[in-house]
Amino acid sequence: MAFFTYIERYPLASSAVFFILVPLFVAGLRYPQFNVAFRLLFIYLLLDLTVGLWMMYLAAHRTNNILLLNLFVPLRYVLFSGMFYYYFRSALVRRIIFYSILAFGPFALLDIYASNRNLSDLHNHLVGRYSQVVESVLIIFWVLLFFYEIIKTLKVSNILGYPFFWVCAGLLIFYSGNIFYFPFWYYTNTWENKLQVGLIDDLPFVVEIISLSLFSIGIWHTRSHHDDLYS
Amino acid sequence: MTTFTPEQIRLALMIATSAMLIMAGFAIVFVIYYQKKQLEQEKKLRDVEKNYQLMLLETALHSEESERRRIAQDLHDDIGTMLSLTKLSLNQLAKLIYRDPTRLTSPDAAHLNSPRAELTLNKAHSLVEETIVHVRRITRDLVPTTLDQFGLVAAIEEFIHRMGENYTLSVQFHCDGEEIPRQSPRVELALYRIMQELVNNAIKHANCDEIVIELHLDEGKIEMQVTDNGKGFDAATIKTSDKAGLGLRNIESRLSVINGEVKYQKPGVRGSQARIQIPVEPQRSAKPEPLHPFRRPATVKG
Numbered sequence: 001m002a003f004f005t006y007i008e009r010y011p012l013a014s015s016a017v018f019f020i021l022v023p024l025f026v027a028g029l030r031y032p033q034f035n036v037a038f039r040l041l042f043i044y045l046l047l048d049l050t051v052g053l054w055m056m057y058l059a060a061h062r063t064n065n066i067l068l069l070n071l072f073v074p075l076r077y078v079l080f081s082g083m084f085y086y087y088f089r090s091a092l093v094r095r096i097i098f099y100s101i102l103a104f105g106p107f108a109l110l111d112i113y114a115s116n117r118n119l120s121d122l123h124n125h126l127v128g129r130y131s132q133v134v135e136s137v138l139i140i141f142w143v144l145l146f147f148y149e150i151i152k153t154l155k156v157s158n159i160l161g162y163p164f165f166w167v168c169a170g171l172l173i174f175y176s177g178n179i180f181y182f183p184f185w186y187y188t189n190t191w192e193n194k195l196q197v198g199l200i201d202d203l204p205f206v207v208e209i210i211s212l213s214l215f216s217i218g219i220w221h222t223r224s225h226h227d228d229l230y231s
Numbered sequence: 232m233t234t235f236t237p238e239q240i241r242l243a244l245m246i247a248t249s250a251m252l253i254m255a256g257f258a259i260v261f262v263i264y265y266q267k268k269q270l271e272q273e274k275k276l277r278d279v280e281k282n283y284q285l286m287l288l289e290t291a292l293h294s295e296e297s298e299r300r301r302i303a304q305d306l307h308d309d310i311g312t313m314l315s316l317t318k319l320s321l322n323q324l325a326k327l328i329y330r331d332p333t334r335l336t337s338p339d340a341a342h343l344n345s346p347r348a349e350l351t352l353n354k355a356h357s358l359v360e361e362t363i364v365h366v367r368r369i370t371r372d373l374v375p376t377t378l379d380q381f382g383l384v385a386a387i388e389e390f391i392h393r394m395g396e397n398y399t400l401s402v403q404f405h406c407d408g409e410e411i412p413r414q415s416p417r418v419e420l421a422l423y424r425i426m427q428e429l430v431n432n433a434i435k436h437a438n439c440d441e442i443v444i445e446l447h448l449d450e451g452k453i454e455m456q457v458t459d460n461g462k463g464f465d466a467a468t469i470k471t472s473d474k475a476g477l478g479l480r481n482i483e484s485r486l487s488v489i490n491g492e493v494k495y496q497k498p499g500v501r502g503s504q505a506r507i508q509i510p511v512e513p514q515r516s517a518k519p520e521p522l523h524p525f526r527r528p529a530t531v532k533g
């Protein structure tokens with residue numbers, strides 16, 4: 001009952017979670033055509049839905065759910081950067097991505113610890129201060145580097161039919177829309193919320209819905225696209 | 232220390248996020264636009280290169296035909312004339328010997344009046360005649376004058392007629408002669424040369440005893456099929472071979488110049504079939520042009 005009350009009270013936040021079903025449904029149709037990168041995206045979508053529903057459930061029962069978000073951030077970075085690791089062929093770029101994954105995990109855990117000195121107090125748990133910002137900078141960098149590769153190599157004949165382009169567009173919108181807002185999550189997501197940012201509070205859900213729509217387009221296009229950036 | 236009010240933070244966040252989203256949107260649109268633009272330019276460049284290659288190919292084929300004409304003309308004008316003169320001289324010599332045998336009674340010329348001398352003269356005469364026939368045949372093979380004057384159908388018919396003289400195999404030609412409009416000389420010549428190449432290939436390599444040539448119109452295209460009942464071949468394998476694939480590559484080169492295409496298939500258990508299609512050009516005057524068989528292309532003098 002509390003769950004449905006929560007949905008009623010926070011329709012936009014709930015919609016963002018349920019909207020994950022759209023790309024997941026398309027992914028179910030296109031799964032046989034998926035390469036490694038899109039399988040990682042599929043895993044991300046499954047995890048995102050699970051974490052989203054779990055967080056909604058906890059929020060509906062007035063339980064602090066931020067620990068889930070904090071743990072999801074490094075996992076999300078591993079999956080997204082893994083997709084770029086698959087698409088880039090340059091050994092140097094791949095090595096940098098690999099080291100960034102190795103470095104980001106411990107950094108995110110350290111950030112959680114630094115933001116929540118008393119980890120046993122789950123009730124007053126806070127969002128990590130820096131990990132999401134660093135994650136945004138890194139992912140935006142990989143997306144822009146990938147766009148540069150597309151322009152440089154000119155191997156993609158129809159960019160609007162190129163699946164990973166849409167995924168990159170979704171990632172760029174998501175992280176660009178949140179990069180300035182992420183630092184404030186530490187202050188806004190508390191029990192005694194003293195900082196009210198109004199409409200901006202809804203922004204993450206809006207950009208998430210937009211990015212999920214773009215992911216869906218990308219997944220849909222995996223049907224018959226054979227262009228390889230480095231073929 | 233300056234402290235910010237929630238309104239100031241909200242405004243700053245709103246501006247920064249909007250700017251970031253606009254930049255993201257701009258980046259996405261820019262990639263789409265720039266990539267499309269670059270691809271268009273690349274396509275144009277490829278088209279220019281392709282046209283240049285076609286032009287080179289066309290020039291090479293044209294030079295080849297000019298050279299054939301030149302050789303044919305030299306054979307006809309020089310060798311042919313000399314052979315005719317030789318034949319004439321031999322005829323005169325024969326007349327001299329047989330009309331006035333008294334002239335050969337002198338001791339010096341006695342050996343000319345023997346049966347052996349007559350035999351040698353006849354042999355020389357028949358050799359010269361045979362050489363004249365060969366020169367004519369080579370000249371006709373080099374420059375199909377019938378093609379210029381009467382068109383592709385007549386030229387193929389003549390080619391088959393000549394084949395009948397030389398080879399013990401059945402060559403059939405099926406054509407809706409009335410339906411095939413006259414095409415430009417380069418198109419007709421290309422089709423003729425391709426037919427020649429395919430028939431020669433069938434004779435040389437296919438070990439066949441029947442060749443069927445078909446020529447007809449099909450949905451705005453001229454379609455020519457050359458089918459044999461030989462051992463067949465795999466076009467893809469042959470094309471990759473350095474020497475063996477030369478003929479097939481020549482066919483493709485000629486077709487690329489006239490915007491045509493070729494498909495190779497197996498008509499049955501045995502044999503092979505080449506199917507050539509070219510777009511029909513606007514109708515050319517059916518009236519034969521008054522051509523010199525071995526005319527050189529007209530040159531403009533300044």
